[in-house]
Amino acid sequence: MNIDLNYTKNILKNLLITPSPTGYTKNIINYVENEFKKLGVTTIITKKGALIATIKGENDEQHRTLSAHVDTLxxxxxxxxxxxxxxxxxxxxxxxxxxxxxxxxxxxxxxxxxxxxxxxxxxxxxxxxxxxxxxxxxxxxxxxxxxxxxxxxxxxxxxxxxxxxxxxxDTRTVITDTDFVKSRHLDDKAGVSILLSIAKYIKDNNITIKYTTNFFVSNYEEVGHGSSASIPEKTYEFIAIDMAAVGEGQSSSEYKVTICPKDSSGPYDYDLKNKLVNISKENNLNYAVDIYPHYGSDASAALRAGWEIRAGLIGPGVDSSHAHERCHIDSLINTIKLGILYLENK
Structure with a gap:
C-alpha cells in the first residue's frame, strides 16, 4: 500500500499552523473543505459549522462514517x-x-x-x-x-x-529528519490529516469502497459535543479517529495505530473493535489495543446524543497529550492503512 507521505506531512503541517481553538474554526474548515474538493470529493457544511465529505460506495443504503476534529485547545x-x-x-x-x-x-x-x-x-x-x-x-x-x-x-x-x-x-510545529512531528494540537489535526490521506488514496487508486463513506470533520469536540448532531442518517458504523494516549500504564505507542475498546465514556462496540483488530492482524499492521481512563471522543458524543450506531475509536499514538505533543509518522501510516483496509472490508 503506497501512501503519499509528502501529502500527509504537508497537510498536517498546514493544519497545525492554522489557528482553530474551539469556536474559531471557520477558516480551517474552509481549508479542509478545499482540500477535499481538490480530491474530487463532495462536501457540505452543517449548521454547526462542521464539514461532511462523502465518497459513494457499492452500498448506499448503509453508510460508514469516519470522524476527526479540527478544533483545538x-x-x-x-x-x-x-x-x-x-x-x-x-x-x-x-x-x-x-x-x-x-x-x-x-x-x-x-x-x-x-x-x-x-x-x-x-x-x-x-x-x-x-x-x-x-x-x-x-x-x-x-x-x-x-x-x-x-x-x-x-x-x-x-x-x-x-x-x-x-x-x-503557538504550536511550534517541527517535522524532524527522523519523522517525528513535534507540535501542539496533534490532537486532533493528526486525525484530520489521516482522513484526507485516506480519501486521497481511494481517489488516486480508483478504489470502489464497499459502503458509502462520510468523512465527518467536527469542530466542537474539545468541549464535548463535536459530533452530537448532523451525522448522516444512514450511518450504521461510526469510527472516530483521534489521538491515542501514550504514557505510563498505556500500551499505545508513537509508532502504532491504537484500537480503543473503552474510554471514560464506557465500552465501544465489541464486534467493530474485533473487526479492526482482525484487519490489523491479517495485514501485519503495527497496532495496539488500549484503554483511556481520562478521555472521550466524537464517537462518545454521538452515542450520548442518542445516535443508533456501532461506534469505534482508533488513532495514532501521541505523547504528552494536551501539552507539548509528539508523534511519529509511522503511527499516522498505520492509522491510514487501517482506515483504508476497513473501508475495503465487508
Whole structure:
C-alpha cells in the first residue's frame, strides 16, 4: 500500500499552523473543505459549522462514517487587568502549567491580531524571589503579556481588544529528519490529516469502497459535543479517529495505530473493535489495543446524543497529550492503512 507521505506531512503541517481553538474554526474548515474538493470529493457544511465529505460506495443504503476534529485547545480573554495584562478562560481541558511561557496570537472580533506571551503574574525571580516557584499555576496567576505599549485597561481597549477575544497558542510545529512531528494540537489535526490521506488514496487508486463513506470533520469536540448532531442518517458504523494516549500504564505507542475498546465514556462496540483488530492482524499492521481512563471522543458524543450506531475509536499514538505533543509518522501510516483496509472490508 503506497501512501503519499509528502501529502500527509504537508497537510498536517498546514493544519497545525492554522489557528482553530474551539469556536474559531471557520477558516480551517474552509481549508479542509478545499482540500477535499481538490480530491474530487463532495462536501457540505452543517449548521454547526462542521464539514461532511462523502465518497459513494457499492452500498448506499448503509453508510460508514469516519470522524476527526479540527478544533483545538485555546483560551478567551476573561478579564483586562488594570495593568494591561489579560486573564484567561480555558477552552478545553489542560493544566495551566503546560502553557506557561508560550507565545500566543490574540484575535479580536474584527480580526485584528496581536502577539503576546503567557506568563506567571510573579514571573521575575529578581522581583519576587522564591515566590515564583511556590505560586500556583491557575486562572488567577497565569496571564498574557501583550507585545504592545499598554500599561492600563484603557490602553488595551483602545487596541480593540475585549472580553471573549480568542487566544491561540503557538504550536511550534517541527517535522524532524527522523519523522517525528513535534507540535501542539496533534490532537486532533493528526486525525484530520489521516482522513484526507485516506480519501486521497481511494481517489488516486480508483478504489470502489464497499459502503458509502462520510468523512465527518467536527469542530466542537474539545468541549464535548463535536459530533452530537448532523451525522448522516444512514450511518450504521461510526469510527472516530483521534489521538491515542501514550504514557505510563498505556500500551499505545508513537509508532502504532491504537484500537480503543473503552474510554471514560464506557465500552465501544465489541464486534467493530474485533473487526479492526482482525484487519490489523491479517495485514501485519503495527497496532495496539488500549484503554483511556481520562478521555472521550466524537464517537462518545454521538452515542450520548442518542445516535443508533456501532461506534469505534482508533488513532495514532501521541505523547504528552494536551501539552507539548509528539508523534511519529509511522503511527499516522498505520492509522491510514487501517482506515483504508476497513473501508475495503465487508
Amino acid at each position: 485555546g483560551a478567551m480573554v476573561k478579564e483586562i487587568k488594570a495593568n494591561g495584562r489579560l486573564k484567561l478562560s480555558q477552552i478545553g481541558g489542560y493544566d495551566w502549567h503546560s502553557i506557561e511561557g508560550e507565545y500566543v496570537k490574540l484575535i479580536t472580533s474584527d480580526q485584528k491580531q496581536y502577539a503576546g506571551t503567557v506568563v506567571l503574574d510573579k514571573a521575575s525571580v529578581h522581583v519576587h524571589g522564591s515566590k515564583t516557584d511556590k505560586s500556583d499555576r491557575d486562572e488567577n496567576s497565569i496571564e498574557v503579556r501583550l507585545d504592545e505599549k499598554v500599561n492600563s485597561k484603557e490602553d488595551v481597549e483602545k487596541l480593540g481588544i475585549s472580553i471573549g477575544d480568542f487566544v491561540c497558542f
